[in-house]
Structure formats: structure tokens, C-alpha cells
Amino acid sequence: MKFRGVIIIRYRSLLPALLILLSACATAQAPHGDTQTSQDEIPEDTEKAVIEYPLTLKAAYPASEDEPAGIALQEFKERVEESTGGRILVQLYPDERTDSGGELIEKEINGDMDIAAASAEDYAVYVPKISISALPFLFDDFESAWRFIDGPVQQGVNPELEAYDLHVLSYFDNGFKCVTSSEAAGPVRRTGDMTGLRICTSGDQIALETMSSLGASPRSFPYTDLKAALKSGLFDAQESSVPMIHSSRLYEEQKYLSLTNHSYDAMPLTIRKSLWDGLDPEDRMMISYAAKEAQKTDRELVKAQTEECISLLEQEGMTIVYPNTDGFRRQTKDVIKVFANVYGKELAEDIYDLTE
Numbered sequence: 609m610k611f612r613g614v615i616i617i618r619y620r621s622l623l624p625a626l627l628i629l630l631s632a633c634a635t636a637q638a639p640h641g642d643t644q645t646s647q648d649e650i651p652e653d654t655e656k657a658v659i660e661y662p663l664t665l666k667a668a669y670p671a672s673e674d675e676p677a678g679i680a681l682q683e684f685k686e687r688v689e690e691s692t693g694g695r696i697l698v699q700l701y702p703d704e705r706t707d708s709g710g711e712l713i714e715k716e717i718n719g720d721m722d723i724a725a726a727s728a729e730d731y732a733v734y735v736p737k738i739s740i741s742a743l744p745f746l747f748d749d750f751e752s753a754w755r756f757i758d759g760p761v762q763q764g765v766n767p768e769l770e771a772y773d774l775h776v777l778s779y780f781d782n783g784f785k786c787v788t789s790s791e792a793a794g795p796v797r798r799t800g801d802m803t804g805l806r807i808c809t810s811g812d813q814i815a816l817e818t819m820s821s822l823g824a825s826p827r828s829f830p831y832t833d834l835k836a837a838l839k840s841g842l843f844d845a846q847e848s849s850v851p852m853i854h855s856s857r858l859y860e861e862q863k864y865l866s867l868t869n870h871s872y873d874a875m876p877l878t879i880r881k882s883l884w885d886g887l888d889p890e891d892r893m894m895i896s897y898a899a900k901e902a903q904k905t906d907r908e909l910v911k912a913q914t915e916e917c918i919s920l921l922e923q924e925g926m927t928i929v930y931p932n933t934d935g936f937r938r939q940t941k942d943v944i945k946v947f948a949n950v951y952g953k954e955l956a957e958d959i960y961d962l963t964e
Contacts, residue, residue, distance in 0.1 A: 659886045661695045665879075667723035668701040668712045675855070676913060677725055677780050677875065678702050680906035684877075687898035696891060698723075708830075713878075717773055722883055725780055728874040729812035735768045736813075736950050740959060741874045743947075744818045744940035745933065750781070750911045753872045761958055762874075775881040777899035781910040782873035783849030785815075788926075791863035793844035795927065799823065799935045808834055808846040814943070815847065818871065821940045835861055849873065851910065854917040859924040866929040867918070868936060877903070 667685075671677040678700075685698035701721070709726030710733060716724040732739035741762060747753040756762055757779045766776040787796050789805070796802060803823035809815040811828035819826035824845075829837055837843055838861040846858070853865065877899055884892065922928050948956040 659883075659888075662697060663695065664697045664699050665722040665883075666699050666701060666720075667725075668715065668721045669725040670703070670709055670712065671725075672703045673700075675851075676906045676909035679909060680780060680902040681725065683905050684898045684902035687901060688895055691894040691898065692891060696895070713774075716878065716880060719880065723777075723877065723879045725875055725877045727782055727810075728876055729810050729815070731769065731774075731876055731878075732812060734772045734774075735765065736947070737765045737955065738769065738876065739812060739814060739874075740765065740951065740955070742812065742814045742871045743959060744814075744821075744870050744943055745937045746959070747784075747869075747872050750784075750907070753784075753874075754781075754907060757874055761955070769876075769878065770881050773881045774878045775884045777877045777879055777896060778903035780875035780877055780903060780906040782875045783851060783910050783914055784869040785847045785871040785873060786850055786853070787845055787847050787866045787868050787870070788853060788858055788862035789845040789864045789866065790838070790841075790861070793864075795864040795929045796845070796866040796868070797929055797931045799939050806842075806844045808837065808843045810847075814947070815871065817943050817946050818940055819847070821943055822936065823939075831856075834858070838862060847871070850914045850917045850921070854921055854924075859921050859926045863925075863927060864929055865918075865921055865926045866931050868931060868933060870933070870936060870940070875906075 665688075667681060669677050669681060673679070673682070681698075681700055681702075685700060688696055688698050709730035712721065712724045712726050713730055713734075715721040728739040729742060741747075741753065741757060747756065762779075769776060787807070789796055793805060794801065796805070799822055802819070805824040807819055807824045807826050808829045809819055809826045810831075816826050816828070827843075829843070831848075834843075834846060835856060835858060838846065838858065846862070847870075848856075848858075850865070850867075853859065853862075859865075879895070887895070918928060944956060944960050951959070
């Protein structure tokens with residue numbers, strides 16, 4: 609789809625260009641509760657950026673160019689550059705694995721990066737509620753997770769990031785977390801198999817509480833060193849998405865993959881709000897539209913890749929386990945109560961109703 613006519617409308621009253629503009633505007637603002645705010649809502653201590661064109665936006669993400677986030681951001685780059693006629697360029701910084709997601713966000717806040725994509729768990733350092741989709745067993749499939757992310761509960765949290773000069777453009781997908789375990793530890797088929805299991809998790813409090821409620825012994829550890837830690841026997845098991853398990857070759861150290869799908873990991877795509885507010889409204893519209901289209905691409909790729917990687921992992925010698933998760937759901941039901949004070953009573957009740 610070509611967007612060059614969106615720029616031309618400034619100068620010519622062409623009906624096709626008008627139709628494209630109206631369509632892009634409706635797509636960018638209407639479907640999923642875009643969180644664009646008025647000037648009155650800008651935090652008092654946030655200065656509006658002075659924009660000079662041509663403008664180059666630096667965008668970093670912790671994935672390679674051929675992973676879903678990388679492919680989706682390449683699409684985002686092309687749409688932005690074409691729709692703005694080259695007035696706005698996007699420079700991608702892929703595979704920033706030497707930096708954690710938290711470090712990428714810090715670079716964005718400090719102005720060293722303009723756009724970042726990272727796990728909601730990393731953004732939760734600033735706004736804990738942003739990672740509510742990671743609560744255990746909220747969703748049965750990708751589609752139900754996406755409806756929640758695009759709905760009023762998740763979107764209602766987005767403005768709280770603006771206090772840290774972060775504006776949410778869209779949500780990419782990190783997939784569902786599953787459990788892998790070593791041959792010595794055995795497969796995880798039921799809750800009893802989790803008892804005493806030394807499992808590596810992220811440092812997110814939801815992950816730690818979830819695994820503790822299942823009787824495991826969770827501990828956070830840098831993902832870059834995880835494979836060596838599994839090889840040394842420091843951990844019996846770990847949790848991560850199926851594509852990540854495959855790309856990190858964890859099948860070389862872990863025998864069993866239990867498809868628990870116990871936690872959905874969203875991936876906000878954010879831009880510095882001070883920069884965002886300084887952009888021309890038409891440019892904001894085009895960037896927002898490009899981000900939502902990239903979101904669709906990323907989600908479709910993650911879902912397809914997850915299904916493909918299960919087959920690939922089985923070919924690599926992993927035993928695929930399909931546990932009955934009813935017991936897991938019951939045992940983790942009260943994890944939300946741990947965060948009731950953090951989330952607030954109203955939000956906690958909304959999430960609790962969803963789990964019911």
C-alpha cells in the first residue's frame with residue numbers, strides 16, 4: 609500500500625489522497641485506544657522537543673533482524689519514511705543483546721534512543737501495572753491475549769508511562785512463557801512436578817510469585833548466561849517463550865518442554881513523549897499508523913513461529929509435554945492478591961474477574 613498521497617494533501621485537494629488520509633487516521637486512532645494525549649496532559653517537567661527536519665529516529669530492540677520484532681520494525685521504518693516523503697527517517701539498532709531491555713529503556717529516557725521495544729516486565733520497573741498481562745493463566749490463546757492488550761484495561765495503563773517521558777505506540781508480542789526442564793529433573797506434567805524445582809525466571813515480581821505459588825524455587829538470572837547455568841546444573845528448569853527456547857538452543861541442555869503457556873509477555877513499542885509532542889500532528893498520525901500495522905505483522909509472525917518451533921524442538925530431541933493446566937490455574941489463582949495494593953482495588957478486581 610502506498611502512502612505518498614498523504615503528504616500531497618497539504619498542497620492539493622485530491623479525493624484519493626483525502627480518502628487515504630481519513631482511512632489512516634481512523635486506523636491510527638480508533639481501533640485500539642491510542643493513548644495520544646493533549647498538551648494539557650503533558651507532565652509539567654517534560655520539555656517539548658524542538659524538531660528539525662529531516663528527522664532521524666533511532667530505534668533499538670533486543671532481537672535480530674530476522675526475528676518477528678526485527679521484521680516488524682523494518683516494516684515500521686519503511687512505512688514511516690514513505691508516508692512522510694523522507695522527512696522522517698528511522699535508523700534501526702537491532703540485536704541490542706548486550707543491553708538488557710531495561711538498559712534500552714533507560715537510553716530512551718535519557719535521549720540516547722528515540723524509540724525502544726522491550727518486554728513489559730522491563731517497563732514495569734517504572735510502572736508496575738504495565739505488565740499485568742503477565743499474571744498467570746489469564747489467556748487461553750494469542751487472540752484472547754491480543755484482545756486484552758488492545759482493550760481498555762491495558763490501554764488505560766499506558767498514560768502512566770508518560771511521567772517517564774514514554775509514549776506507547778503499540779504492543780509487539782513476546783509470546784507465551786513455557787517451562788523447560790532437564791532430563792534429571794523430569795517433565796512438568798502437573799503441579800506436583802514443580803515442587804522444589806530450581807527454576808530460572810526473569811526478575812519480574814509476577815514471575816517470582818507465580819513460580820513460588822507452584823512450589824518451585826525461582827531465581828532470576830541474566831538470560832545471556834542462562835545456557836551455561838543450565839549446563840552447570842545451577843538450575844533444573846527455566847521459563848521463556850518457545851521461539852526463544854529454540855533460538856537460544858536451550859534444547860541442548862534441557863530435555864523436556866512443557867507447554868504451560870502460563871504467562872503472556874507483551875512488548876510495548878514506545879517513543880520519547882517529549883519528542884512525540886513536538887512532532888507535527890500529521891507526522892504523529894503516520895507514525896502511529898505505521899506502529900499499529902507493524903504490531904499486526906509482529907503478532908502474526910510470533911504466533912506462526914511458535915507453532916513452527918514446537919515441531920523444530922521436537923526434531924532436536926526435546927520431549928513435548930502437554931500438561932493439564934487446571935491444577936496450575938487453581939494454585940496460582942491468588943497471585944493477583946499479592947499485587948492488589950500495587951494495582952489498586954479497581955484494577956485488581958477487573959483482573960480477578962478475568963481470571964474467574
